[in-house]
Amino acid sequence: MEKFLDLISREAEKAFEGAGYDRELGKVTVSNRPDLCEYQCNGAMAGAKKYRKAPIMIAQDVAAKLQDSEVFSSAEAVKPGFLNLKLREEFLSGYLREMSKAEKFGLSMPEKPASIILDYGGPNVAKPLHVGHLRSAVIGEAVKRIARYHGENVTGDIHMGDWGLQMGLVITEISKRQPDLCYFDPSYKGEYPEDAPFTVTELEEIYPTASKRSKEDAAYYAEAMANTHKLQEGDRGLRALWQKIIEVSVQDMKKNYEALDVDFDLWWGESTVHDVIPGMVSKMKEDGFAYESNGALVVDVAEPTDTKEIPPCIILKSDGAALYTTTDLATISERERLFHPDQLIYITDKRQELHFQQVFRTARKCGLIPEGTQLRHVGFGTMNGKDGKPFKTRDGGVMKLSDLISDINDQMRIKIASNPEIGPEEAERTAKQVALAALKYGDLSNQASKDYIFDIERFTSFEGDTGPYILYTIVRIKSILAKYSAAGEGRAPEGCVIGSAQSGPEKDLMSDLAGFSAMMDSAYKEIAPHRICAYIYQLSNDFNSFYHSTKILTEEDTKKKESWIALLGLTLDVLTTCIGVLGFTAPERM
Ligand code: ARG
Numbered sequence: 001m002e003k004f005l006d007l008i009s010r011e012a013e014k015a016f017e018g019a020g021y022d023r024e025l026g027k028v029t030v031s032n033r034p035d036l037c038e039y040q041c042n043g044a045m046a047g048a049k050k051y052r053k054a055p056i057m058i059a060q061d062v063a064a065k066l067q068d069s070e071v072f073s074s075a076e077a078v079k080p081g082f083l084n085l086k087l088r089e090e091f092l093s094g095y096l097r098e099m100s101k102a103e104k105f106g107l108s109m110p111e112k113p114a115s116i117i118l119d120y121g122g123p124n125v126a127k128p129l130h131v132g133h134l135r136s137a138v139i140g141e142a143v144k145r146i147a148r149y150h151g152e153n154v155t156g157d158i159h160m161g162d163w164g165l166q167m168g169l170v171i172t173e174i175s176k177r178q179p180d181l182c183y184f185d186p187s188y189k190g191e192y193p194e195d196a197p198f199t200v201t202e203l204e205e206i207y208p209t210a211s212k213r214s215k216e217d218a219a220y221y222a223e224a225m226a227n228t229h230k231l232q233e234g235d236r237g238l239r240a241l242w243q244k245i246i247e248v249s250v251q252d253m254k255k256n257y258e259a260l261d262v263d264f265d266l267w268w269g270e271s272t273v274h275d276v277i278p279g280m281v282s283k284m285k286e287d288g289f290a291y292e293s294n295g296a297l298v299v300d301v302a303e304p305t306d307t308k309e310i311p312p313c314i315i316l317k318s319d320g321a322a323l324y325t326t327t328d329l330a331t332i333s334e335r336e337r338l339f340h341p342d343q344l345i346y347i348t349d350k351r352q353e354l355h356f357q358q359v360f361r362t363a364r365k366c367g368l369i370p371e372g373t374q375l376r377h378v379g380f381g382t383m384n385g386k387d388g389k390p391f392k393t394r395d396g397g398v399m400k401l402s403d404l405i406s407d408i409n410d411q412m413r414i415k416i417a418s419n420p421e422i423g424p425e426e427a428e429r430t431a432k433q434v435a436l437a438a439l440k441y442g443d444l445s446n447q448a449s450k451d452y453i454f455d456i457e458r459f460t461s462f463e464g465d466t467g468p469y470i471l472y473t474i475v476r477i478k479s480i481l482a483k484y485s486a487a488g489e490g491r492a493p494e495g496c497v498i499g500s501a502q503s504g505p506e507k508d509l510m511s512d513l514a515g516f517s518a519m520m521d522s523a524y525k526e527i528a529p530h531r532i533c534a535y536i537y538q539l540s541n542d543f544n545s546f547y548h549s550t551k552i553l554t555e556e557d558t559k560k561k562e563s564w565i566a567l568l569g570l571t572l573d574v575l576t577t578c579i580g581v582l583g584f585t586a587p588e589r590m
Contacts, residue, residue, distance in 0.1 A: 001106025003521070004095060004514040005029070008071050012041050012083070015065035015075075021047055021058060028085065030515070037076070037084035038511060044081040055081020089500035092510050093563075096498045099513065100570050105577075107517045109151035116154045117335050118144050120347040121257070121264060124161035125249045126170045128204045129256050129401040131391050131454075132349060135380045138443045138583065140347040141262040142529040143378070145581040150524040155265045155339065160253075162246055162269035163327060166207060168228030170245055171238055172220065173210035174198065175227075183241040192237075196244040200252045203245065229321060232274065259405055261436060261583055273330035277322055280330050280368070281315060289366045290315050301361035313358035328359045332375075333368040343374040345527070350379025350449060378527050381451035383443070391454050408435045411460050412468075416590060430587045434468050435460070437584040441467030444582055445533035465537050470579060473540040474586040476547065477572045483553060484565050492569025499563035505546040506564075509571065512539045516574055529582060536578045543571050 005028060013026030025043030032040070044059035051058060059077035066075035066085075074086040099105045120140020123133050140156065147154045174197070175184050181197055182188045198206065214221040231238040250267070257263060281297065284290035289299050295318030302310045313325055335341060346356060356377035363369055385391045393399045413431035416422060422430065442459035446452040462468045485493050501507035515535070523531040552568070555561040579586060 001098060001102055001108070001517065003108075003518045005518055007095070008039065008085075008087070009041075011069055011071040012043070012062070012066070012085075015062045015069075016043060016047075018065045019058075019061040021051065021062070026062075030511075031084070033084075036078075037074075038087055038507075039085040041083040041085065042081075044077070044083065048081065059083050087507075087511070089507065092507065092514060093498050093500045095514050096510055096567070096570060099516070100498065100566065100573075104149070105516050105574065107150070107520055114147075114152045114342040115339065116147055116152055116343045116345060117339060117341045118147070118154055118156045118345050118347070119159045120144075120156065121158040121262070122161065122348060123158070123253055124164075124166055125269070126166055126203055126207050126245050127161075129253065131383055131399050131401060131404055134260075134401055134404070134439075135349075135383060135443060135448075136347050137257065137260055137262045138440050139378070139380055139448050139529065141260070141583045142440075142444055142532075142581065143345065143347065143527055145583060146520070146524050146529060146532070149577075149581045150520065152524075155341075156263070157266040157268050157335075158264040159331065160250075160267065160269035162242075163232065163271040163274065163322070164324065165224060165228050166211075167231055167242060167245070168224040168226070169210035169214055170203070170206055171227045171231065171241060172224040173206045173213070174241065181241070183237040185237065188237060192240040192244075196248050197241075198244075198248070200248050203248055229319070232322065256402055256405075259402075259432075259436075260440075261585075268331070270324075270327035270331075273327055273334050274322075276330040276334050277326055280333055281326075284315065284366050287366065289362075294318070299362045299365060301358055301365065303361075310354070310357060310361070313362045315362075325355065325359055325362070328355075329362060329366075329368060332359070332363045336369045336373070341373060343376065344369075345376045345378060347378050347380065347448075350381060353377065353379050376527070378448060380448040381446075384451055384453050386453060386455060388453070405435075405439070408439055408456060408460065411435070411456055412438065415460065415462075419590070422589065430590055433585060433587050434471055434590055437467030437471050437579070437586075439467070440582060440584050441470065441533060444529040445537070447528070447530050465533075467584065468590075470536050470540055470575065471586045471590060473543055474572065474575050474579070475588070475590050477543070477568050477575075478586075478588060480547075480552060481565065481568055481572065492565050492572075496562040496566035496569065498566045498570065499559065502560065503546075503549060505542065505549045506567070509539070509542045509546045509567070512542050513570055513574055532578050532582055536575055539571065539575065 009026055009028040012028050013023045016026040017023045025047045026041060027043060028039050028041045030039060031037045044055040044062065047058050048055040056077060056079055059081045062083060063075045063077040066072055069075065071088060071091050072085050073088040076084045078084055118140060120136050121133065122136055123129050144154050144156050178197055182190070182192060210224065214224050227238065231242055281290065284299065290297050293312065296314050297316040298312040298314050300312050314323060315326055317323060332344065335344065360375045363375065383391050391399055409432055412435040413427060416431045416434065417427045438459040442454065443452070445465060459466055460468060462472050481491055485491070501510050519531055519535045523529060550564065552561065552564050555564070576586065
């Protein structure tokens with residue numbers, strides 16, 4: 001289906017043309033003065049120069065052409081040259097009836113879906129997930145679902161950090177604690193044990209201990225470096241131990257991501273591309289792009305138009321070790337080899353911007369991907385505490401993601417359990433569901449690049465711009481629909497059809513619904529989940545105004561009542577779809 005604004009713009013364009021002006025001038029937008037009109041067109045202002053005419057005269061000519069319009073019930077030229085427009089109720093309801101029947105509410109699908117690899121999550125093996133990883137997971141999951149809804153082919157890849165110094169540190173610490181393990185015995189030729197020599201809880205404690213020791217003890221640090229190197233070079237025992245670290249850690253990660261309703265198609269790590277590195281590096285050298293500088297191997301990536309200095313991209317350190325950039329480059333080349341993606345999108349903290357600038361430039365310069373492949377980095381801001389500083393635990397430590405999730409679950413359980421109709425089991429389930437909405441909406445409703453304040457009281461409130469408020473609205477609609485239909489299924493029955501709006505609030509709700517496709521399209525193109533949040537917040541507000549101004553179930557005029565029920569059905573479907581692409585769901589009651 002054509003987007004609503006495009007459709008009504010065509011009517012204005014026809015009028016401009018009919019009055020002897022350029023068609024292009026007829027672009028209609030949502031009014032920024034809703035007190036005066038619903039939609040507006042500023043084309044007369046833009047055309048004044050070309051036609052050497054006062055804009056108001058042009059606007060008047062066009063308004064005259066729109067007098068018998070089937071789209072606009074009123075078109076008024078106002079000084080200095082705006083066109084104020086109001087829609088015909090029948091036209092709007094006709095569009096909504098089409099929308100209700102159409103697949104995805106009439107959102108146009110791409111002729112050829114883009115193939116996209118989305119790199120998000122990015123947890124580090126053996127380190128507990130912390131809140132910094134929360135944003136990547138939450139935003140990435142939404143971006144994936146938005147792109148899929150938009151009809152694109154998306155492969156989500158977690159890109160675990162499983163190959164760097166942290167692995168050497170963990171291995172070193174284990175070797176100190178359990179030096180007799182067969183993994184450390186070079187003469188050991190047998191099979192390695194099935195069971196890991198540590199639990200996940202131990203693992204979570206091992207890394208911080210090792211990291212701390214390495215900072216205080218140079219010999220310890222050197223040993224960790226050596227172990228990292230040995231691991232990367234393929235030492236049999238260390239590889240086997242490393243495998244166990246990954247197994248235990250990934251199992252735990254999966255639990256965390258499941259709690260967030262986040263999932264990945266690929267569980268690649270930095271290590272996945274280890275064998276790709278030597279070939280990639282020699283080609284970079286052969287082609288004359290990579291050269292030695294102070295012992296390290298680098299590629300120049302500065303461009304004459306740079307306004308700040310972009311240092312060369314280091315490919316290998318002086319000891320020949322691979323870096324974060326190296327594995328990212330090798331991953332790009334492997335993704336190209338296996339998937340030929342049209343786009344690669346990375347969701348990370350915005351402080352990694354320089355890293356991605358260097359990596360992208362190197363990848364292009366060295367021809368790791370074809371020219372047409374888009375490389376995009378979506379950098380997000382920091383999640384801060386109420387003090388405006390990066391979010392910490394009460395005693396100032398790094399907050400584990402699992403603790404944060406249980407905090408918000410606890411808070412929500414108290415609220416939900418206060419509803420006497422809900423038993424303990426349902427309360428538990430519902431609390432988790434609403435808490436997830438609170439957490440995700442609290443994050444996604446901000447433009448990703450901005451920092452935001454994690455405010456558990458605000459996020460869990462049932463009022464205001466929050467996830468629970470959206471869910472509350474959905475639950476309200478479900479309950480009305482359930483009361484209406486004897487079947488009590490919380491859906492609008494087939495026979496109900498949307499008719500023309502009877503009131504201002506109803507018309508506002510209807511125009512919101514008509515804007516769905518345009519909103520979804522821009523959320524996809526701009527990689528902007530916050531647009532969906534803003535949309536459903538407005539939609540919920542307008543729904544609630546309509547609800548408070550209308551006695552729906554006691555209406556005696558069956559036609560009117562059925563029309564409202566159908567309108568509720570569409571509102572419910574649109575809201576449910578939107579929260580689905582944002583990555584959460586609504587309960588039956590709360
Ligand atoms: N593991 C990294 C971190 O914790 C994030 C990885 C992001 N993805 C990438 N391809 N570099 O910061």
